[in-house]
Amino acid sequence: MLRKSWMCILLTFLSWSLYAQSGEDLYQFLNLPTSVSASGVGGNSVSSVEKDLNLTFHNPAILSTEMNNDFSVGYMHYISDINAGSVAYARKIDDKRTWMVGVRYVDYGSMLWTTAENEILGDTYAQDLALTGAYSWMLSEYWRAGGGVSLIYSVLDEYTSFALAVDLGLYYNDPEHFLSAGFVLKNLGSQIVSYDGNYEKMPWDVQFGVSKKLAHAPFRFTMTVQNLNNLKLPYEEDEATELASPVSKSFATTLFRHLLLGVEFVPSDQFLLSLGYNYRRISELSINQRTSFGGFTVGFSTRVKNLRIGASYAKYHIAGGSLQMTLGMNMNKFGL
Numbered sequence: 001m002l003r004k005s006w007m008c009i010l011l012t013f014l015s016w017s018l019y020a021q022s023g024e025d026l027y028q029f030l031n032l033p034t035s036v037s038a039s040g041v042g043g044n045s046v047s048s049v050e051k052d053l054n055l056t057f058h059n060p061a062i063l064s065t066e067m068n069n070d071f072s073v074g075y076m077h078y079i080s081d082i083n084a085g086s087v088a089y090a091r092k093i094d095d096k097r098t099w100m101v102g103v104r105y106v107d108y109g110s111m112l113w114t115t116a117e118n119e120i121l122g123d124t125y126a127q128d129l130a131l132t133g134a135y136s137w138m139l140s141e142y143w144r145a146g147g148g149v150s151l152i153y154s155v156l157d158e159y160t161s162f163a164l165a166v167d168l169g170l171y172y173n174d175p176e177h178f179l180s181a182g183f184v185l186k187n188l189g190s191q192i193v194s195y196d197g198n199y200e201k202m203p204w205d206v207q208f209g210v211s212k213k214l215a216h217a218p219f220r221f222t223m224t225v226q227n228l229n230n231l232k233l234p235y236e237e238d239e240a241t242e243l244a245s246p247v248s249k250s251f252a253t254t255l256f257r258h259l260l261l262g263v264e265f266v267p268s269d270q271f272l273l274s275l276g277y278n279y280r281r282i283s284e285l286s287i288n289q290r291t292s293f294g295g296f297t298v299g300f301s302t303r304v305k306n307l308r309i310g311a312s313y314a315k316y317h318i319a320g321g322s323l324q325m326t327l328g329m330n331m332n333k334f335g336l
Helices: 002-020 053-057 251-256 279-285
Strands: 070-077 083-092 097-114 120-138 143-156 159-174 179-193 205-213 219-225 259-268 271-278 296-304 307-317 320-330
Touching: 053 070, 053 083, 053 097, 053 120, 053 143, 053 320, 271 279
Parallel strands: none
Antiparallel strands: 070 083, 070 320, 083 097, 097 120, 120 143, 143 159, 159 179, 179 205, 205 219, 219 259, 259 271, 271 296, 296 307, 307 320
């Protein structure tokens, strides 16, 4: 009965989202990695077994009772002077159910404000904010379901907008066989108030991932498939743009643009080192003459007493990349 109810909710939100959307995608900040565990394996993970509260933003079904009273803060220095951050807290309800509240923000820094004739009028700014609540519950010994609702506020100079987004996820974990998997419908929803009266699409996505650790070696492999709702991604080579790299239209190229691949070195529960590759990032942002390790990501996390410290670096383009850091702790150790 519970599984049937879950499917009804999932299909209802999917239908509502498709009906409400028109125009171009916006609020792309919702797809930025929030967890260094996800960033280190290519920029996303919906199947990780790491007890990282920030992974709840990637798949709400990853939220578990083992994260009870966990608190986490994150910071990302993005390309140029763009900065992003997050705060999250989780609490279990009983042995099967857990809730989480969190905030994500992006500050795009100061930008020149000009007229159509390129006359400089001054400076302007842009910011995005999402307030998220998530809830997860155990379906069986191996299966867990989760859902998240985000209230989104965005400001572009004098223009503002509000939106509602819903994430629905499933998570499977078989510790005996070192196997986990995740499936998530992300960013279903619609603008409530648009910037200028033109309502635009949410960046909704269908994602699936698998993580598998070797039984007799400290290595875990991760594969995440993104944009399953859009098998033919919209980017094509623009012959009028000199910086665009040629993009093959072969099946293999199309396939790899949907894949994130990662490997993690996990010698113990206290330390993790990761390496990932995002082919779509390098295919769309590289310059023909120089790739400069674009598309690669590296990350690590370690536990020091009650603290979980993590960092990751992602190379987006020859012009720059992103440095991300997170700090997590369990408030029980502080008597809270």
